[in-house]
Amino acid sequence: MTYNQQQGYETKTFTIHNPTNASVTVNITLSPSLSPYVIVLTHQLTISANSSEQFTAVFILNASYNGNITLTYENNTIPINVTVLPVTPPPETNITIIPSPPRAGKNMLIKMPEPIKKRGYIITDAGNVYLVAVEDGLGLVTLADNDYGTATLVIGNETISFEIASSFRQLILECDTTITIGDRLPVTVYADTTPVMATVSLISPDGNNETRIVNGTATFDLDKVGTWNISATFQNMHAYQTVKVKPKPLTLSIPSEVEVNEPVTISIGRPAEVTISKDEVTWSYSTGGTVTFTPPWRGTYAVTVTTDDGEEGTASFTAKEKPTLVITDENGLPANSVEAGSNVIIKTINSAGLIIPSNSNIDVYKDGTYFTTISLQGGTAVYTIKEATSYRFTLSDNPDATAQILVKSQSIDLTYILVVALVGIAVISVAILYKKGLIHIPELNLPTFGGNKYNDLF
Numbered sequence: 001m002t003y004n005q006q007q008g009y010e011t012k013t014f015t016i017h018n019p020t021n022a023s024v025t026v027n028i029t030l031s032p033s034l035s036p037y038v039i040v041l042t043h044q045l046t047i048s049a050n051s052s053e054q055f056t057a058v059f060i061l062n063a064s065y066n067g068n069i070t071l072t073y074e075n076n077t078i079p080i081n082v083t084v085l086p087v088t089p090p091p092e093t094n095i096t097i098i099p100s101p102p103r104a105g106k107n108m109l110i111k112m113p114e115p116i117k118k119r120g121y122i123i124t125d126a127g128n129v130y131l132v133a134v135e136d137g138l139g140l141v142t143l144a145d146n147d148y149g150t151a152t153l154v155i156g157n158e159t160i161s162f163e164i165a166s167s168f169r170q171l172i173l174e175c176d177t178t179i180t181i182g183d184r185l186p187v188t189v190y191a192d193t194t195p196v197m198a199t200v201s202l203i204s205p206d207g208n209n210e211t212r213i214v215n216g217t218a219t220f221d222l223d224k225v226g227t228w229n230i231s232a233t234f235q236n237m238h239a240y241q242t243v244k245v246k247p248k249p250l251t252l253s254i255p256s257e258v259e260v261n262e263p264v265t266i267s268i269g270r271p272a273e274v275t276i277s278k279d280e281v282t283w284s285y286s287t288g289g290t291v292t293f294t295p296p297w298r299g300t301y302a303v304t305v306t307t308d309d310g311e312e313g314t315a316s317f318t319a320k321e322k323p324t325l326v327i328t329d330e331n332g333l334p335a336n337s338v339e340a341g342s343n344v345i346i347k348t349i350n351s352a353g354l355i356i357p358s359n360s361n362i363d364v365y366k367d368g369t370y371f372t373t374i375s376l377q378g379g380t381a382v383y384t385i386k387e388a389t390s391y392r393f394t395l396s397d398n399p400d401a402t403a404q405i406l407v408k409s410q411s412i413d414l415t416y417i418l419v420v421a422l423v424g425i426a427v428i429s430v431a432i433l434y435k436k437g438l439i440h441i442p443e444l445n446l447p448t449f450g451g452n453k454y455n456d457l458f
Helices: 414-435
Strands: 002-004 009-018 024-030 038-040 044-047 051-060 065-073 076-085 096-098 107-111 118-124 129-134 138-142 149-155 158-164 171-174 178-180 184-191 197-203 209-215 217-221 226-234 237-246 257-259 264-267 272-278 281-287 290-293 299-307 311-320 324-328 337-339 343-349 361-366 369-375 380-384 390-395 398-408
Touching: 009 044, 024 038, 038 065, 044 051, 129 149, 171 226, 171 237, 184 197, 184 226, 184 237, 281 290, 324 390, 343 398, 369 380
Parallel strands: 002 076, 178 237, 257 311, 324 398, 337 398
Antiparallel strands: 009 051, 024 044, 024 065, 038 051, 065 076, 096 107, 107 138, 118 129, 118 149, 129 138, 149 158, 171 184, 184 217, 197 209, 197 226, 209 217, 226 237, 264 290, 272 281, 272 299, 299 311, 324 343, 343 380, 361 369, 361 390, 390 398
16 A cells, blocks of 8 residues: 555544355454554454454554554465655755745745846636746745645746645644544534634544534534544645544442352343453353343352443452351360360361461350350461350351350369268268267277377377
8 A cells, every 4th residue: 555645634444254164363463653543443354154244444644654453363374565665856946935834824935046037927726826026046935824735836947846735733633532423423523712714524433424514512422332533634734533432330249248159140131242251260141131240159259240231330249258157176086075174176167177367256146145255366266265055156247157155164073072971971970979978989099109199199
């Protein structure tokens, strides 16, 4: 593709045909030399089997350049060469235009190499004709405000063409750069600071082109989601802007917390594409209105929904493992009852028996009455059992997770009680018989130590 350098731009729509029986993904890239001058709105196309897709390129022609638009699919590449040829320098002439280029509505000076006297004329694109009188090698012409564009000067047997710049310095295209589909886009075109009547072109994300005449300000309906390219032309000046059209925001009603391996329902109510992602894993669904998803792991899941009519919504939910409280003794063995003064270990575990690293609080109930609150550290807590009949432990943020332990009563050795009782009975019986004189207890002759008799003590 070859163009000549000039003011303005050209658009070109390319059609890629896929005659195969399989879907093909085509990537579109630009040579670095093209990047400042060529705008491609679509950089990747997925072409179904036996079908075709289009993309549009905008070529800015105010500079010369050469490079390729490259189409890549599978292991194949297709280069599309783009060349903008530099402006061919005008033939040598003895006439000099000052300034170069002259500006509409301003004076321009015609200079000849010798102090000669000649007559001639200028014809502009606006249809204005100026008679030129060169005296002593110089001629002066005052241009009208509408004299922008190409003009022809004829003096004697010499003819030259030259460009007349607009009386304005710059063209400004003013509009929002991001809107929501369904909103209207006001566009205003200024030459310097003056709203002007300009030609405005819009290229949609799928390559369709619409051109309108805008008298200062106009409002456009951008009816497709994606990036639009907007350009304005006035008196050979050009301005460009890209506008991103976003889908309408969609409100999703999803519970903020769910349980691992428990289904969660995402209701949209109409056809949509649903993407659910967690870390590096993504699940994609096409649905007529409802998606049921079962989170396999704990953590945060991001949900993106795009409806067929262009609305988009995002949400997230957190999947938590359903906790179970278990109580063990200090050796890690399951405990249903312990003695007062013993330490027990309370743990939160999942369905696989693994500890859930939680720092939640546990409410402690003693004999059915709230007693205190303790905290888990990484899913475990140690607690000392005191005198009571039973203890119940419940997760503060999940009352369904609870565990109970009984407190053993202090046991007494019955054999010891029996022996003490029998000895007591025997002593009492001997005392009664002795008092009645039925038995006689002989005097005990105790040994003496140092002349003292211990029997004096009895």
